[in-house]
Amino acid sequence: MRMPWHRAPQLKPGQPPVELLTPLAVTWLLATLALAVAPHANELPLWLTPLFYAIVGWRGFIAIRGKPLPPRWLLLLVALLAGSGVLLEYRTLLGRDAGVALLTAMTACKLLETRGLRDGVVLVFLGYLLVMSTLLYSQEMLMVGYLFAVVVVMLAAQTMIHQQHAGLIVLAPLRLAGKMAAQAIPVMLILFILFPRIPGPLWGLPKDAYQGRTGLSEEMSPGSVSALSQSDAVAFRVRFVGPPPPPKLLYWRGPVLWNFDGRRWTRHEELPANTPVAFTPEGAAIEYTVIMEPSNRRWLLALDLPASLPPRTGMTPSFQLLRDQPVNEAYRYEVRSYLNYRTGELTATERSRALRLPPRGNARARELAAQWRARDAQPEALVNAALTLFREQAFYYTLTPPLLGAESVDDFLFRTRQGFCEHYASAFVFLMRSAGVPARVVTGYQGGEINALGDYLIVRQADAHAWAEVWLAERGWVRIDPTAAVAPNRIQDGLYAAIADEQTLPFLARRGGGNAEWLRQLALRWDALNTIWNEWVLAYGPDRQKEFLSGLGFGPLDWGDMTVAMVIALSSFGLLFAGLRWRSRWVRDPVARAWQRFCVRLARRGLARSAHEGPLAFAERVAIQRPELAMRASEIGKLYAALRYGPTTPPTAVRRLQRLVRRFRA
Amino acid sequence: MLEGLRRRFESWIFTRQPPACEPVPLTRRRIYILPTRYGYAFAALLFLLFLWAINYSNSMGFAFTFLLAAVALNSMWRAHDTLLGLIIHPGVAEPVFAGQEARFTFRLDNPDPAPRYGIALQWQDRPPHYVDVPAQGSATVTLIVPAQRRGWLQPGPIRVLTRFPLGLLQAWSWVIFERSGLVYPRPRGRRLLPAALPGGTGGGVGEQGLGSEDYAGLRSYAPGDSPRRIAWKATTHGGPLLVKQFTDQARPELWLDWRLLGIDNVEPRLEQLCQWALQADNAGLQYGLWLPGRQIPPASGAAHRRRCLETLALFGSTGYALPASP
Numbered sequence: 001m002r003m004p005w006h007r008a009p010q011l012k013p014g015q016p017p018v019e020l021l022t023p024l025a026v027t028w029l030l031a032t033l034a035l036a037v038a039p040h041a042n043e044l045p046l047w048l049t050p051l052f053y054a055i056v057g058w059r060g061f062i063a064i065r066g067k068p069l070p071p072r073w074l075l076l077l078v079a080l081l082a083g084s085g086v087l088l089e090y091r092t093l094l095g096r097d098a099g100v101a102l103l104t105a106m107t108a109c110k111l112l113e114t115r116g117l118r119d120g121v122v123l124v125f126l127g128y129l130l131v132m133s134t135l136l137y138s139q140e141m142l143m144v145g146y147l148f149a150v151v152v153v154m155l156a157a158q159t160m161i162h163q164q165h166a167g168l169i170v171l172a173p174l175r176l177a178g179k180m181a182a183q184a185i186p187v188m189l190i191l192f193i194l195f196p197r198i199p200g201p202l203w204g205l206p207k208d209a210y211q212g213r214t215g216l217s218e219e220m221s222p223g224s225v226s227a228l229s230q231s232d233a234v235a236f237r238v239r240f241v242g243p244p245p246p247p248k249l250l251y252w253r254g255p256v257l258w259n260f261d262g263r264r265w266t267r268h269e270e271l272p273a274n275t276p277v278a279f280t281p282e283g284a285a286i287e288y289t290v291i292m293e294p295s296n297r298r299w300l301l302a303l304d305l306p307a308s309l310p311p312r313t314g315m316t317p318s319f320q321l322l323r324d325q326p327v328n329e330a331y332r333y334e335v336r337s338y339l340n341y342r343t344g345e346l347t348a349t350e351r352s353r354a355l356r357l358p359p360r361g362n363a364r365a366r367e368l369a370a371q372w373r374a375r376d377a378q379p380e381a382l383v384n385a386a387l388t389l390f391r392e393q394a395f396y397y398t399l400t401p402p403l404l405g406a407e408s409v410d411d412f413l414f415r416t417r418q419g420f421c422e423h424y425a426s427a428f429v430f431l432m433r434s435a436g437v438p439a440r441v442v443t444g445y446q447g448g449e450i451n452a453l454g455d456y457l458i459v460r461q462a463d464a465h466a467w468a469e470v471w472l473a474e475r476g477w478v479r480i481d482p483t484a485a486v487a488p489n490r491i492q493d494g495l496y497a498a499i500a501d502e503q504t505l506p507f508l509a510r511r512g513g514g515n516a517e518w519l520r521q522l523a524l525r526w527d528a529l530n531t532i533w534n535e536w537v538l539a540y541g542p543d544r545q546k547e548f549l550s551g552l553g554f555g556p557l558d559w560g561d562m563t564v565a566m567v568i569a570l571s572s573f574g575l576l577f578a579g580l581r582w583r584s585r586w587v588r589d590p591v592a593r594a595w596q597r598f599c600v601r602l603a604r605r606g607l608a609r610s611a612h613e614g615p616l617a618f619a620e621r622v623a624i625q626r627p628e629l630a631m632r633a634s635e636i637g638k639l640y641a642a643l644r645y646g647p648t649t650p651p652t653a654v655r656r657l658q659r660l661v662r663r664f665r666a
Numbered sequence: 667m668l669e670g671l672r673r674r675f676e677s678w679i680f681t682r683q684p685p686a687c688e689p690v691p692l693t694r695r696r697i698y699i700l701p702t703r704y705g706y707a708f709a710a711l712l713f714l715l716f717l718w719a720i721n722y723s724n725s726m727g728f729a730f731t732f733l734l735a736a737v738a739l740n741s742m743w744r745a746h747d748t749l750l751g752l753i754i755h756p757g758v759a760e761p762v763f764a765g766q767e768a769r770f771t772f773r774l775d776n777p778d779p780a781p782r783y784g785i786a787l788q789w790q791d792r793p794p795h796y797v798d799v800p801a802q803g804s805a806t807v808t809l810i811v812p813a814q815r816r817g818w819l820q821p822g823p824i825r826v827l828t829r830f831p832l833g834l835l836q837a838w839s840w841v842i843f844e845r846s847g848l849v850y851p852r853p854r855g856r857r858l859l860p861a862a863l864p865g866g867t868g869g870g871v872g873e874q875g876l877g878s879e880d881y882a883g884l885r886s887y888a889p890g891d892s893p894r895r896i897a898w899k900a901t902t903h904g905g906p907l908l909v910k911q912f913t914d915q916a917r918p919e920l921w922l923d924w925r926l927l928g929i930d931n932v933e934p935r936l937e938q939l940c941q942w943a944l945q946a947d948n949a950g951l952q953y954g955l956w957l958p959g960r961q962i963p964p965a966s967g968a969a970h971r972r973r974c975l976e977t978l979a980l981f982g983s984t985g986y987a988l989p990a991s992p
Binding site (some may be wrong): 103117121125128129131132133137139140144147148151155158159161162163164165167168176180181182184185186187188191195197198199200201205326327329330429510537538539540541581589591610614616617645646 | 683684686687688689691704706708711715717718719720721722723724725726727729731732733734735737739740741743744751753755775777779782784786796798801829830831832833874949
């Protein structure tokens with residue numbers, strides 16, 4: 001078994017020996033890094049991915065052919081070019097995307113100067129960082145499975161960079177790494193469940209940390225909601241306690257918009273209170289659990305109107321739920337809502353805010369509102385007048401409305417007359433305010449699709465919606481959805497029912513049969529699986545951890561209790577594991593077991609074997625002290641020594657030893 | 667300072683486990699384990715990843731960090747298991763001259779049905795020598811130990827170590843064996859080989875000759891002696907073999923005599939004698955060795971050379987007698 005790598009390293013005075021990487025070790029490193037960078041191929045600058053793989057190929061060529069590494073100046077040049085390339089591409093080195101690009105470039109450069117064990121260790125560590133950075137982009141099941149596989153290959157590479165482990169050939173390192181990772185899973189689970197979670201972030205995150213999430217924004221202008229209808233990404237999923245309410249009542253309340261500049265609706269900054277805003281509920285409460293996809297926004301969605309607060313969440317006077325931190329992880333929360341309600345009085349400032357309009361613009365709309373008001377100043381009558389306008393005139397509901405000019409409301413009401421929900425909501429609130437009825441725009445989602453497979457509701461970005469609220473005496477804020485006047489199907493059955501050509505919708509937002517329906521059903525199954533993943537794994541954060549562990553029946557737990565529980569769980573697992581191992585070793589080594597039995601029997605008679613005494617010496621001593629046992633003891637001692645130190649272990653001899661020991665009576 | 671600490675540690679090891687003369691199986695109690703510098707770096711990396719997972723509230727970030735931590739734990743018992751149950755046999759070394767390096771060859775036995783990779787033996791601060799030990803097989807490692815003084819050379823504590831599998835942790839154990847290697851004196855000295863004298867001056871053996879090859883007594887058998895010279899009759903049953911000795915009156919005798927050397931110190935005398943013995947042996951001469959309290963009659967051949975050198979090596983030591991051939 002002596003191999004060339006077992007030779008003594010050359011010692012230079014005052015310098016530790018350089019442990020060189022074998023070509024095989026370099027190959028392992030290259031393979032694992034190539035796998036780790038692959039998921040980033042989409043986000044990296046166009047020039048970087050080919051550069052990285054070219055360098056991987058080059059380094060592989062160098063390793064296999066035994067060529068010298070490139071000179072230092074070339075290495076510096078590549079590093080400089082790659083670094084400045086990243087800087088030019090992103091104008092920074094600090095953001096998420098720039099960080100990943102820099103990490104990739106650094107890894108490529110490090111490959112070109114990798115020669116010894118230390119470089120190998122650095123590369124493996126860079127590989128782990130690359131795996132972790134991938135999780136910033138996706139934590140889906142498939143990706144996590146892939147990254148687990150990458151980590152296994154990386155562990156194999158980490159074994160192989162040590163030249164003394166080169167005796168592991170072909171797939172042996174991979175088998176070993178796979179076993180290690182599989183055996184690590186129980187401990188990982190204990191840590192995952194019990195390690196006390198600290199709510200992040202600990203320090204400022206780069207601006208682009210969670211970029212690339214589509215979703216509702218904090219403002220609304222013509223076209224902003226219809227843009228979302230092109231995305232079938234999931235916004236959130238809901239499990240109801242009890243039967244779900246009918247679709248037409250599923251108004252998921254998001255940002256409430258007060259301020260209008262003639263084209264754009266924006267929020268009014270309101271302070272959230274840490275108790276629910278009071279209102280008078282009518283009818284039964286609806287209880288449900290929302291599992292939100294990361295949105296990078298602070299608001300949480302809830303049915304009109306929420307009456308309870310999830311942890312670390314406050315409620316603004318507009319009944320909007322705001323969390324203390326943006327939702328950057330899959331987040332699960334429980335809420336209680338009342339679908340029928342009366343809200344309280346309007347303060348003077350709120351009233352003036354709910355009536356405020358830009359000083360000029362959209363003159364025709366203002367004129368129309370004034371006409372209505374002159375006819376009947378009752379708020380209910382004014383609301384009806386507007387809805388009748390939408391219902392009876394030739395207004396169309398479309399995903400692709402014509403562009404509107406600077407006078408967006410006038411343009412829409414009197415010229416194009418084609419719009420998506422944001423056009424109707426905006427025009428309606430403008431008309432109401434012009435007529436003297438306090439009104440505001442509410443954005444959020446409407447409806448959703450029940451996935452019968454998992455018994456939950458999927459709400460997609462395509463379900464984004466905008467509606468209006470007017471304030472009426474006696475009743476408070478009342479929801480009016482002008483879209484319902486134009487396209488009642490949208491509210492009853494969802495977007496697909498209100499759109500003439502379903503093909504313009506993204507695949508998963510469609511419903512009606514078609515050739516690809518089976519594919520959609522498959523997608524729904526997959527979604528059911530993802531929901532479990534999101535709810536139980538990804539959403540397992542500080543809040544969920546507390547809730548889950550307290551729900552096990554130990555009462556409320558703080559982080560100290562969790563630490564104790566974790567230590568107990570880890571040590572009991574360790575003991576269990578050690579016990580199993582001890583047992584298997586014991587069973588595996590019948591020779592040791594028989595010898596041990598023999599020694600124990602003699603020890604009971606006052607003839608204990610001392611630790612340094614070998615089998616033959618011990619047998620001799622037994623023969624001197626107990627001559628009547630001499631024969632049998634020496635036979636056992638000799639046989640044991642032969643089995644233990646001899647070249648082979650014949651099974652017949654093992655059985656003979658066992659028999660001898662069994663019959664041995666001291 | 668560090669050297670002193672090391673010596674104290676070694677003497678502590680000696681008290682904890684006395685030198686063994688038999689193969690030593692590595693047991694739980696004698697295996698130690700500590701992170702390597704890469705292990706500490708890995709711990710720092712894990713801490714970084716943990717902070718990162720907190721900062722980004724990244725659930726799978728936690729999962730992967732914990733996975734790597736659990737793998738590191740797993741590698742700890744794997745490193746431990748790589749040594750556990752391994753059987754180290756005492757090192758065997760051929761005799762060398764002082765100033766040379768002794769090569770101790772150790773055998774490592776693996777009784778388990780799985781191979782063990784990356785096990786090293788290390789002597790003091792020398793670089794470790796790695797081997798793989800196949801399943802239910804064995805491997806050998808040769809350690810080089812400088813032999814500075816004549817006499818018995820005991821290598822002292824040998825470190826058995828492994829960094830298998832990830833290099834994050836080093837498990838090690840100490841083994842100490844009684845078995846030593848013999849070190850002959852350093853062959854050194856400027857004096858010319860003394861002249862051979864007829865009849866010999868040493869007064870050791872065979873003064874009164876009775877022919878060209880006369881019987882001069884018995885001595886114990888040494889490897890290399892002709893079987894024809896074994897005194898079968900004189901050899902008692904079960905006792906050591908005896909060999910008949912003859913003197914050759916016709917050939918001059920060369921005595922390498924302690925008394926010829928007017929040097930004060932013992933060691934230079936022995937070194938000169940050693941030098942002479944080698945020169946005489948090279949020249950194919952018959953030579954005898956005269957030392958205070960011990961004389962070896964003139965003879966030649968490998969066995970004789972070895973006997974002389976061994977006698978020189980052990981001169982003055984407590985067991986000043988012929989060593990049993992290892």
